[in-house]
Amino acid sequence: MNDLSLTKPWLAAAGLSRRYRNGRGVGPVNLTVGPGEVQALVGPNGSGKTTLLRCLATRTRPNSGELTWFGDGDRQAARAKLAVVFDATAHADELSARQNLAFFATARKVRSDLWEPALEEAAVAELGGDPLARLSYGMRRRVLLAEALVGDPPLLLLDEPTLGLDVSGCQWLAEALRIRARTGLATCISTNDTDFVEQVATRVCFLVDGEAVRDAPLSELLAELGGTREVQLSYRGPSPISAVRVIEGVDRAAEAEGGLLILARQRDGLLPDILATLGDLDLHLVDLKVRDPGLADCFLRLTGRALHD
Amino acid sequence: MTERSQVVMDRSQPRMAGLALPRPTQLWQLELRGTLARRRALVIKLAFPLVLVIPLVTTGAPPFFAGMLLTVLIAMVGTVGTGVTITRARGSGWLDRLAVLPLPAWRVGLELFFAGWLVDALQATLVLVVIAIAERPDPATLATTWLLALSALSFSGAIGLGIAALTDHAGEAMVYLSVVLAPLLFLSGLFTGVPAGGLRYWVAQILPFSYLDEGFQLLLGGNPPYGDPLSFLIAAIIFLSVSLVATAALGRAILARTA
Numbered sequence: 323m324n325d326l327s328l329t330k331p332w333l334a335a336a337g338l339s340r341r342y343r344n345g346r347g348v349g350p351v352n353l354t355v356g357p358g359e360v361q362a363l364v365g366p367n368g369s370g371k372t373t374l375l376r377c378l379a380t381r382t383r384p385n386s387g388e389l390t391w392f393g394d395g396d397r398q399a400a401r402a403k404l405a406v407v408f409d410a411t412a413h414a415d416e417l418s419a420r421q422n423l424a425f426f427a428t429a430r431k432v433r434s435d436l437w438e439p440a441l442e443e444a445a446v447a448e449l450g451g452d453p454l455a456r457l458s459y460g461m462r463r464r465v466l467l468a469e470a471l472v473g474d475p476p477l478l479l480l481d482e483p484t485l486g487l488d489v490s491g492c493q494w495l496a497e498a499l500r501i502r503a504r505t506g507l508a509t510c511i512s513t514n515d516t517d518f519v520e521q522v523a524t525r526v527c528f529l530v531d532g533e534a535v536r537d538a539p540l541s542e543l544l545a546e547l548g549g550t551r552e553v554q555l556s557y558r559g560p561s562p563i564s565a566v567r568v569i570e571g572v573d574r575a576a577e578a579e580g581g582l583l584i585l586a587r588q589r590d591g592l593l594p595d596i597l598a599t600l601g602d603l604d605l606h607l608v609d610l611k612v613r614d615p616g617l618a619d620c621f622l623r624l625t626g627r628a629l630h631d
Numbered sequence: 632m633t634e635r636s637q638v639v640m641d642r643s644q645p646r647m648a649g650l651a652l653p654r655p656t657q658l659w660q661l662e663l664r665g666t667l668a669r670r671r672a673l674v675i676k677l678a679f680p681l682v683l684v685i686p687l688v689t690t691g692a693p694p695f696f697a698g699m700l701l702t703v704l705i706a707m708v709g710t711v712g713t714g715v716t717i718t719r720a721r722g723s724g725w726l727d728r729l730a731v732l733p734l735p736a737w738r739v740g741l742e743l744f745f746a747g748w749l750v751d752a753l754q755a756t757l758v759l760v761v762i763a764i765a766e767r768p769d770p771a772t773l774a775t776t777w778l779l780a781l782s783a784l785s786f787s788g789a790i791g792l793g794i795a796a797l798t799d800h801a802g803e804a805m806v807y808l809s810v811v812l813a814p815l816l817f818l819s820g821l822f823t824g825v826p827a828g829g830l831r832y833w834v835a836q837i838l839p840f841s842y843l844d845e846g847f848q849l850l851l852g853g854n855p856p857y858g859d860p861l862s863f864l865i866a867a868i869i870f871l872s873v874s875l876v877a878t879a880a881l882g883r884a885i886l887a888r889t890a
Binding site for chain 2: 379380381398401402404406408409411412413414415416417420421422424425426428429430431453586
């Protein structure tokens with residue numbers, strides 16, 4: 323990393339916009355990612371996360387705005403220093419993980435003695451000789467991540483990195499990104515897996531309908547939720563959202579994942595009030611969960627919309 | 632030894648004739664190894680032209696019709712193989728992955744093309760081997776027609792790449808390929824012969840399929856009006872060169888299109 327600037331951001335987007343003919347897309351967005359930072363792009367489906375990541379990854383040309391990698395706008399030069407994982411698990415599926423990784427690592431000029439450790443780190447070395455077509459989707463996602471992580475590229479761009487990973491896979495990836503961040507590598511993640519983001523991100527940019535509605539350090543966003551509680555309701559019957567919204571202390575309420583997500587200030591009597599309100603309605607309460615709020619609640623508070631519809 | 636030329640072996644590597652193959656470190660190697668690994672598809676691909684050429688040469692089909700059929704076969708193999716492969720690669724996200732590697736677009740285009748071309752060339756070679764065994768033709772004509780077949784495959788492949796730069800769907804690519812290829816084959820004189828003069832004569836001179844058609848006719852005992860080994864050799868070199876330049880230029884267009 324000796325030739326990389328420590329004074330300029332490794333990834334910088336200024337007024338970046340990519341809009342399609344139907345008006346959908348993303349931007350204008352301002353974003354910077356410096357060494358050691360893990361920037362998360364979070365938003366519901368269709369919010370423009372993937373489009374933005376594809377622009378940052380040199381895959382899609384923005385319509386307007388400025389984009390630089392390591393202080394330089396040269397896309398081809400940037401490709402030598404970044405590694406990208408898209409949501410599609412495209413490989414030469416008839417060939418093995420070792421064979422696929424050999425190609426991608428060679429293209430990025432990664433030393434061959436680092437290839438096998440990358441497969442071992444991703445826990446796919448044991449199956450590394452089998453054709454990828456015979457591996458599970460989750461294992462192929464691990465191979466994809468190993469191909470990106472091999473050689474520790476200075477800048478990692480990951481679209482839905484936890485897609486297909488099991489719990490241990492998510493834990494491995496979170497640890498791998500944290501270790502690399504400590505050594506100064508920069509990462510940008512596009513996802514709506516807020517649990518994962520809370521584990522690894524240093525900064526979060528919320529996207530809604532292509533607009534960046536908030537970009538702030540993770541710690542700052544979570545601190546804003548101090549003194550609040552998240553209540554999740556599952557029910558059968560008419561939606562109680564209107565009745566719930568007028569309960570004292572309820573900050574936000576939105577339909578989410580087949581139920582109702584409520585963000586409310588912590589106070590005595592909050593739950594009894596919610597239950598009493600539900601009792602007045604003609605609905606059958608199936609489940610009720612109360613927990614500390616997280617990043618998804620930040621999004622709810624900010625936009626009034628649930629992150630997971 | 633450079634990084635790029637390092638050969639790494641392991642016990643999990645596929646073997647050919649008892650030898651472990653090195654890991655594929657170039658795109659064309661990866662693509663070719665992928666094709667070779669699909670053994671059933673490979674056998675069908677190689678057997679397909681034989682199913683056509685063996686009856687033609689063993690039943691004494693008229694050289695005009697046999698030459699036409701074999702030329703159409705070569706043209707279809709080159710265009711469809713490349714066009715459909717590239718559109719599928721885009722649909723699967725494979726081109727997205729290649730596009731963000733630090734490889735120049737022209738090289739990606741050439742390597743994708745080259746891997747398919749090698750297998751297509753093997754198909755064409757098998758056709759000519761059958762003809763050589765059955766007809767015992769003049770070696771110079773046989774050699775130059777073989778080169779013409781390889782250059783016609785390159786030309787067709789470049790057309791396939793061009794079509795792949797226009798569409799994301801394999802089925803749509805097939806329609807476009809037919810629309811482009813049918814007039815080119817007609818203008819090459821495959822269905823009517825090349826007229827002695829006029830615009831169609833000159834158009835036929837700049838299309839590889841007219842030379843290839845004449846080459847096949849010569850090999851099969853026909854007597855086409857213009858064919859001779861020297862013109863075949865010159866035409867093969869020119870069309871091969873043009874196709875490679877076009878393929879390299881199309882690499883950028885192929886990667887630029889976003890699925």
